[in-house]
Every structure is written in structure tokens, then in C-alpha cells.
Amino acid sequence: xxxxxxxxxxxxxxxxxxxxxxxxxxxxxxxxxxxxxxxxxxxxxxxxxxxxxxxxxxxxxxxxxxxxxxxxxxxxxxxxxxxxxxxxxxxxxxxxxxxxxxxxxxxxxxxxxxxxxxxxxxxxxxxxxxxxxxxxxxxxxxxxxxxxxxxxxxxxxxxxxxxxxxxxxxxxxxxxxxxxxxxxxxxxxxxxxxxxxxxxxxxxxxxxxxxxxxxxxxxxxxxxxxxxxxxxxxxxxxxxxxxxxxxxxxxxxxxxxxxxxxxxxxxxxxxxxxxxxxxxxxxxxxxxxxxxxxxxxxxxxxxxxxxxxxxxxxxxxxxxxxxxxxxxxxxxxxxxxxxxxxxxxxxxxxxxxxxxxxxxxxxxxxxxxxxxxxxxxxxxxxxxxxxxxxxxxxxxxxxxxxxxxxxxxxxxxxxxxxxxxxxxxxxxxxxxxxxxxxxxxxxxxxxxxxxxxxxxxxxxxxxxxxxxxxxxxxxxxxxxxxxxxxxxxxxxxxxxxxxxxxxxxxxxxxxxxxxxxxxxxxxxxxxxxxxxxxxxxxxxxxxxxxxxxxxxxxxxxxxxxxxxxxxxxxxxxxxxxxxxxxxxxxxxxxxxxxxxxx
Numbered sequence: 001x002x003x004x005x006x007x008x009x010x011x012x013x014x015x016x017x018x019x020x021x022x023x024x025x026x027x028x029x030x031x032x033x034x035x036x037x038x039x040x041x042x043x044x045x046x047x048x049x050x051x052x053x054x055x056x057x058x059x060x061x062x063x064x065x066x067x068x069x070x071x072x073x074x075x076x077x078x079x080x081x082x083x084x085x086x087x088x089x090x091x092x093x094x095x096x097x098x099x100x101x102x103x104x105x106x107x108x109x110x111x112x113x114x115x116x117x118x119x120x121x122x123x124x125x126x127x128x129x130x131x132x133x134x135x136x137x138x139x140x141x142x143x144x145x146x147x148x149x150x151x152x153x154x155x156x157x158x159x160x161x162x163x164x165x166x167x168x169x170x171x172x173x174x175x176x177x178x179x180x181x182x183x184x185x186x187x188x189x190x191x192x193x194x195x196x197x198x199x200x201x202x203x204x205x206x207x208x209x210x211x212x213x214x215x216x217x218x219x220x221x222x223x224x225x226x227x228x229x230x231x232x233x234x235x236x237x238x239x240x241x242x243x244x245x246x247x248x249x250x251x252x253x254x255x256x257x258x259x260x261x262x263x264x265x266x267x268x269x270x271x272x273x274x275x276x277x278x279x280x281x282x283x284x285x286x287x288x289x290x291x292x293x294x295x296x297x298x299x300x301x302x303x304x305x306x307x308x309x310x311x312x313x314x315x316x317x318x319x320x321x322x323x324x325x326x327x328x329x330x331x332x333x334x335x336x337x338x339x340x341x342x343x344x345x346x347x348x349x350x351x352x353x354x355x356x357x358x359x360x361x362x363x364x365x366x367x368x369x370x371x372x373x374x375x376x377x378x379x380x381x382x383x384x385x386x387x388x389x390x391x392x393x394x395x396x397x398x399x400x401x402x403x404x405x406x407x408x409x410x411x412x413x414x415x416x417x418x419x420x421x422x423x424x425x426x427x428x429x430x431x432x433x434x435x436x437x438x439x440x441x442x443x444x445x446x447x448x449x450x451x452x453x454x455x456x457x458x459x460x461x462x463x464x465x466x467x468x469x470x471x472x473x474x475x476x477x478x479x480x481x482x483x484x485x486x487x488x489x490x491x492x493x494x495x496x497x498x499x500x501x502x503x504x505x506x507x508x509x510x511x512x513x514x515x516x517x518x519x520x521x522x523x524x525x526x527x528x529x530x531x532x533x534x535x536x537x538x539x540x541x542x543x544x545x546x547x548x549x550x551x552x553x554x555x556x557x558x559x560x561x562x563x564x565x566x567x568x569x570x571x572x573x574x575x576x577x578x579x580x581x582x583x584x585x586x587x588x589x590x591x592x593x594x595x596x597x598x
Contacts, residue, residue, distance in 0.1 A: 005406045010289050010530060010565065010576040019560040019579070020087070021285065022095050023266045024112040026273055027119060027211060030285040030579065034087055036076045037097045037108060039063035042119070043149070043284060044211065046183070047272040050336045051148040052284060052292045053156075053184060055175075058144035065121065065207075066138040069104060091241035092258040093266075103129040113233040114240060117217075117273055118225045119209040120233065127197040136194045137205050146175055146183065150292040150342070156183065165219040169226070170208075174215040182214035184273065187222040206230045213274045244310045248595055252554035256561050257591045263562050264585030265310055268303040269318055272337075278318040279325065279337055280304075285579035293342050294326055294335040296350040297402065297483075298582035300357035306585035308364050309592060319361060320373050323354065327379045330354060331386055333400055345406075348398035348415040349484055351386055355422045362434075371434045380435050384426060387419055388439070393472050394451040402484025403529040408477050409469040413456040414484045417494045420448045424493070449494075457501060461513055465504040480509045480516075481527045482534035491543045506544070520569030522556050530566040532575040535583050542590040546597075553591060563587045 020032040031040040038061035043054040056062055067074045076085055076097065085099045090109075099106040105126040112119050127133050143160060147153040161174045170189035176182045187210040197203045208230075210222030225233070246261065248254035267284045271277065280299030283291045299322060307315045325339040331351030334343035358380075362368050370376070390396045396419045397410040423445035429435035458467050458476055466486050468479035480486050486505050490497045508514060509525060516526040524533030524541075535558065541548040556572040558564050563584035565577020577583075 005408070007405045007529065012532075012575050013578060015559070015574055015578065019287075019562070020095055021263075021267075021579075022093060022110055022112055023284065024114045024116065025266070025269070025271045026117045027112055028267060028270075028284040029110065029112065029119070030267075030287065032095055032110065033061070036061075037065070037085075037087075037095075037110075039110070041286075042186075042209075042211070043286070044117075044184070045270045045272045045279060045281075045284070045337065046148070047275045047277065047338055049148050049183070050338045050340075051150045052281075052286070054145075054147040054149050054153060054286060055143060055184075055186070056145045056147070057142035060142050060144070061140070062142055063121070064140040064142075065108070065123075066140065067106065067123070068134075068136040068138070070134050071136075074099065074104075074106070089259075091238050092245065092255065093241055093262045094237065103127070104133065109234070111230070111234055111237060113225070113237055116225065116233075117211045117221050119211075120225060120230050121207040121209075122230050122234070123205045124202065125195075125197055125204065126202045127199055130199050132199055133197045134194070135197050135203065135205065137207075139188070139190075139207060141173075141188060143173055143175070143186070148292075149286055150336070151290050153286065158183065161215075163215070165215060170210070170219050170222045172215040172219050174218075184211060184213060185215040185218035186211050187215070187218040189222045189226060191226070204230070211273060246309070246592060248591075250550065250554055253550060253591065253595075256553055257588055257595075259561050260563055260584035260588040260591075261306055261310060263581055264303055264306045264588060267579070267581035268298070268585055269307060269314070277325070278314070278321040280318065280322055280582070281337065282583075283579050283581040285581065287579040288577060288581070290334070291579075292337070294322075294337055294339075295333075295582070296326065296330050296335075296353045297347070300353035301349070302586035303582040304357045304585075305360055306589040306592075308360060309589065312361075312365050315361060316365070316367065316370060319354075319357065320370065323376065323379060327354075327382070330383060333404060345400045345404075346390075346398060347400040347402075347404070348387075348390060348396060348412070349402050349418055351383060352415075352418045352422045355380070355383060355425055356418070359425045359428070362432075368432055368434050376434070380429065381437055384422070384437060384439055387422065394447060395455065395470075395472065396448075401481055403481050403527050405529055407469060409471040409475060411456070411472060412469045412484075413452060413466050414468075414481070414486055414488070416448060416452050416456065417489055417492055420445050420452065420494060421492045423448065452494075453501075460504055460508055462507045462511075463504040464501055465508055466501055478508065480514065480525060481529075482525055482536035482540060483527075485509070485525070485536065485540045487540040487544050497544065518569040522552070522567060522572035523569050526566055530576045532566040533569050534566050535563050535580065535587060539583075539586050539590040542594040548594075550594070 018034040046053045095110045097108040107124040109122045146156045158177045170187045172187045174185035189208045208225045210218045212218035333345035336342045395411040423441045426441035467476040470476045524537035559574040559578045564574040566575045
């Protein structure tokens, strides 16, 4: 080992408030108050800035509404009037706040139409009384701070220009740098903020927000939203979410499955507002401690399989767009959005991951024509050649582990199994004519399998077992790492579940001999990176252990039901890595596969 083995461990956290979030392909609203319904942040992906752009207030909400009935304010906590606000998600994703009293019913819906650079806040009201009522809704909009976010917030110095565009019907706030170059703009418009609601009748007030790279685009997006109308966009969004929703006999499991599916779809996948291309990232929420960058493994091994369950068309385009942006640097630890290297360090699982995803896509869709869209054949060959460059004495080396930490010994059993899998896929790619490689994949796979069995196994406490890593000089490490666990060897087809070597390995991993096996109501396996049970422990057990109780999924809290990196072994609540969207994808995918097998 050369140099210092520096681990970048996340801080442990305790969340005190409920996480309410929503978003679409372009926009994210990661912080909506459960008590006041205030929207504290809107963010989006910006290709030119190679980051998430975050728009916030200064110690106050970005968007806040004040509701007046006959000139008397109805606060969102229900004071001063008989009645109470209740929060719910419609179709697992659309936040709604409902208020009911003897005289009035109100429903506030925050809608982010799936394929639009915009947001709609709608208030439906029903007058239950025998008298007409005056309803007025005031919008408080506080664009105080703008940040670009790469692992953390970095303030952008600039100022706002506000004006009414020539198309009218809205108010534009454009954020520009001091050189007067626009970064983005938000256009605000409404049908009417004041209405008389007749006795025993219904009405609505709607606010439309368009976002663009500058003022004209934002205002015209807002015009387009108004033309389409809230009711139409609301129905279309609900209809698509309903089609995408997956069923389960357990209501609690069904909710976790679909919430995590949608969280993955809208927070691990996104489109840039300034070029409309897709990218993946671990999360668009700043609560995740390394949001704002690209990891090939997160994209292709964790997020992509869940995306295929929902939207094969988007999966196809996302794969193409990400290949074009990132293929030159596949294998490096973390990349800036757009493709250049952010966090150097070779990681073998990251290099192999797009091969696994491409196989999954073609087998799920039957569509091998994706190769014709881009120069995938040359790119695939380059990946395989990069893999071969890492061969030493028959095994393949890595600098970083699947937990993104430096290795102890550079030959990882798990990573070499992924290479074995990639060779098997390479043979299939040649057979179906999407690759024309001179590499003898069949021989490579056979040789590597024999090498793994010979050099990556030792006598363990329960019999012969796989080790975590070796140096091919007689040293080895018995360990495991949930983001790339040895438990997944049968999942990748390397061995059967009843294979003796695998059985002994799994027995050690799930025993107290494993220093990162934690006992508790929600006990499980972790690692030195996050010393608590890891969310990938759940995924690994769902995929490989038919006796793993599904009630574990139903009962565990995680991050308000969404995937996080690790969780408390007794309470089951988030401990590190809140709002981990790509992990949400793999969690949902694992639940789905488990239920499909059952």
C-alpha cells in the first residue's frame, strides 16, 4: 500500500423533522415544511455550471403563501379558526395539505409536472356555508441566496433583475452575475389571487412558476403552463404516476417501494435546464453529503435497474446521454456533472458498471439498436481494454473499494467477480453482434473464475470461504462491504446460493465474527465507512436470502421511508447519508425482485 489510507467518513446525523419533498425531471423541491407548507428551496441541474443550482431564502422560506378568508388569515397550523391541516402524498409523490372546518374546505397542492421546467401551486376551496366568502391568497417570494452545490453549498455572488416581460401576465426575477450574464430566471404568474366563493360552491386559485436559463425562457415556460392549465397537468401527472406505481400485498411495503421508485426517478435522474440532456447523480437533495456529482456505479448499478422498471424510454435516453458525457472517464471515482474528473481514484466497480447496465437494458427491452445511436462499440471496446490494463497475475486490481475508501489489498474478490461477469457479457455482446471484439471473453472468464477460486478463498471459522481482498503475496483480508457485498455473488451468477464456499462466507458475514455486524431490532451489516447497518444490507438480503422477513421493510423508518446510507440498529432511523436517491433505486429494485420471486 502506497501513501496514507485516508477514509472520508460521513457525519452521523439525527433528523428532527419530517422530510417532505417532490420534483420532476428538471426541478427539485427537497425541503418543504410539514408544519407550514413553506417551500424553502428549489434547485435544478445546470450544465454550464457543472453543478446543482440552489435557490433559497435567507433564514426564511423561498415560497410562502398567506391565506385570507373574509380578511382573516388561516395559518397553516390551524390556529385562529376551527379546523386542522393534514398532509398527504397523492400517488406517493404529489404533496397536498388539506384544511377542513365547519365553513370551508381548502386543499393546497404542490405540483411539479413531470416533463416541464416549472412548478404549480394550486388552492382548491369549497364554501360550505350559506354566505359568499372572499378568498385572498398572498405569495411571499424571497430569492435571497443562490448557491452552486458540489458536495456542499458555494455561494454565487450576483444580483436580481425584476421586470414584467413583453408577453405580460407574469413577473420575472432573473439572477445574473456581476458581469450581467444570466444564470437562471423564475417567472411568477397567477390567474387571480382574489376570488369571491359563492355560497355552497367551489373555486380555485393557481400560481404558476416557470424556470429558465434567462428571463424570456422562464416567462414563456410560465405561459405554456397556463395554456395547458393546472387541471390538465394535474390529471396527466397523477395518471402517469399511477401507471408507474407497483403493487404489493402489504400497504407499508407498497408505500416504501413506490416512494423509493419515484425518489430514484426524480432525484437520481435529472435533466439540465440549459441543454435538456439527462444525467445521473447520487441525489439532487443537498441533504446527501456528496450530492452534485456523477458516480458511474450509483448510476448504472443502483439507479438504472429501477429506472428500467418505470420508464424504458427515459432509461434508453439517459444511458445514451451519460455515455456521451462520461465514457472517457468511466472508472474514476467521481466526476463533475458533464464528465471531467472531480475526485480522482480508480474504482474497478465503476468501470464495469456501464457494461452491466447495457446488458440489463437490452435484456429488459430487446432493443439492441441503442448501439446505432452512438459509437458504443468503440466505447465498449475501450472499457474492456481499460479492464485488461488492470490485470496482474490473473486478477484485476482497484485503488478504491465499493464504499469509495482506499483498499487494504488491491485485489477484491467482489470486484473480480464483476469483471468475470463483464467477460461473460462480452461474449454475449459478440454473439448478438453489438460488439466485434478480438478479446477471447470465454477464456478470460474461465481463467478468472479459476483464479478467484484458487487465490481468493481461505479456511475460515466455518470452513473454506471467500475473502474480501488479497495481495497475491500471501496476505488476505476477511471482511465485507455492503455496497459491494460478497453476499451478491449468486445475484451476479458466479455461484449458487447453496454453494459451500458461498454458504460459509455468508455465515461469517452475518455472524458476530464480522466486526461490522450490528445486533438490534433493525440490526444488520455495515462497514468502517459508516459504522451502523447499511441500506445495502437490506438490498443484499432481499436479493439473496429468502428467509429475510419482509416485515423488516415494512417497519423500518430510514429517512421518512426513503433510502439513506446507514441507519440506527435499534430505531431504524437515518444515521448517515440522508436522501440517498440512487440507493433508493436499488432498494426499490430489490423489493420488486424479492416480491416477483415470491
